[in-house]
Amino acid sequence: MVEITILGTASMVPTKERNVQAFYLEYDGEGMLFDCGEGTQRQMNVAGISRAKVRRIFITHWHGDHVAGLVGLVQTIGNSGYEGTLHVYGPRETKRRFGALMDATIFESKFPIEVEELSPKDELVVVENDRYQVTCIPADHGIPCLAYAWQEKEKVRVDMxxxxxxxxxxxxxxxxLQRGEAVEVAGKRVAPQDVTYRVAGKRVVFIPDTQPHPNLVRIARFADLLVCESTFSDEEDEKSREFRHMTARKAAHVAADAEAKRLLLTHFSQRYPVVSHLVEQAREVFPGAEAAFDLMKITL
Ligand SMILES: [Zn+2]
Ligand SMILES: [Zn+2]
Incomplete structure (x- = not known):
């Protein structure tokens, strides 16, 4: 079971109702954070998420609304008796920028932090183990920026x-049999496929600030859940082009083209206290589109 908590849905600045960007994904007790805007720690408190569970932080890009919460969060994790390594992944320049952030305050790192810079040409595997895989692909935001996919591994179930x-x-x-070996029962050979079946793993995709690009459809392909930026409505399409963002309708096109099962819109401009018209515009293209809201939890 994978649980996703939306920690922030605002673009650029927090509003009364919305914090800036961060998404938390928990799987088998391991916490993964995608972006860490200002105030993420407090949102985690409110959502009842233990910060010491965070093992990996994936940064989409270095605009402040996606990273300004890192200093506080990393310090808290360091003071929590955390054991093991914290892995931080991000686009080009992440090592320098993360180092500068950590240097900006007095903080004795009491635990190892490994920072990895990613510069994919195409979809690139960032993390892979026997339970899940995380990949990234370049987004199109005018600066180094990555979209990420978290993919659960296929499971073999037994037909009792x-x-x-x-x-x-x-x-x-x-x-x-579950491990793929044939066995003998009362003198008869039983093959794994006689008594087992495969269940596809869940796919969760985070598309950050970007203008439309074919890479987005590639990484979002068959997503069980697509969380996609949708900063503007149709009326501000010109602004969306100028600032390399998407409208809700464009996010819906990505979801439809990728045949995603579920679309959550996020990263809303502060000009919209209510986003129902963005949802309506998206639903003309992708009927199930929904607006994400702060502290929303989704279980897959
Ligand atoms: Zn942003
Ligand atoms: Zn941005």
């Missing part, structure tokens, strides 16, 4: 009814 029919009741035998 089929096991029963074939007379397999022992746990070790079932375990071997």
């Amino acid at each position: 009814a089929a096991c029963k029919r074939l007379g397999i009741s022992q746990g070790p035998l079932i375990g071997r």
Whole structure:
């Protein structure tokens, strides 16, 4: 089960209702943060998320609304008796900028922090283990900027009814079949595919500040959940071009072209206290589009 908490949905500045950007994803007790705008720590408090669970932070780009909360969060994690390494990933210049942020305050790092700079040409694997994979791809925001996808690995499930029919009741035998080995039962060979089936893993995609680009559809392909920037409404389309952002309608086109299952719009300009018209415009293209709101939780 993967749980996503939307920690901020504002663009540039926090408003009374919206904090700036951060998304928290938890899987098997491991916390991953995508961006860390100012106030992210407090949002985590309100959402009931333990900061010491954060093992990886993925930065989309170095505009302040996405990173200004890093100093406080990293210091708190450092003071929490955190064991292990904190991994920070981001686009080109991340090492220098992260180092400068950490140098700006007096802080003794009590735990190892590994910073990795990513400069993908195409979709690039950032993290891979036997449970999940994280990839990134360049977005188009006029500065180094990345979209990320978190992909759960496919799971092998056991069809217990089929096991029963074939007379397999022992746990070790079932375990071997689940690992892809054939076994022998009462003189008969049972192949893994006779009693197991595969379940596709969930895919969660974060598209940050960007103007439309084919890369966005590539990384969002078949997403179970696509969280996508949608700074402006149709009426401000010219501004969206000028500042290399998207309208809600353009975000919906990405979701539709990528055949995403669910679209959450975010990164709303402060000019919209209410975003229902952005949702309506997006729904003309992607009928299920929804507006993300602060502290929204989604379980997949
Ligand atoms: Zn932004
Ligand atoms: Zn930006």
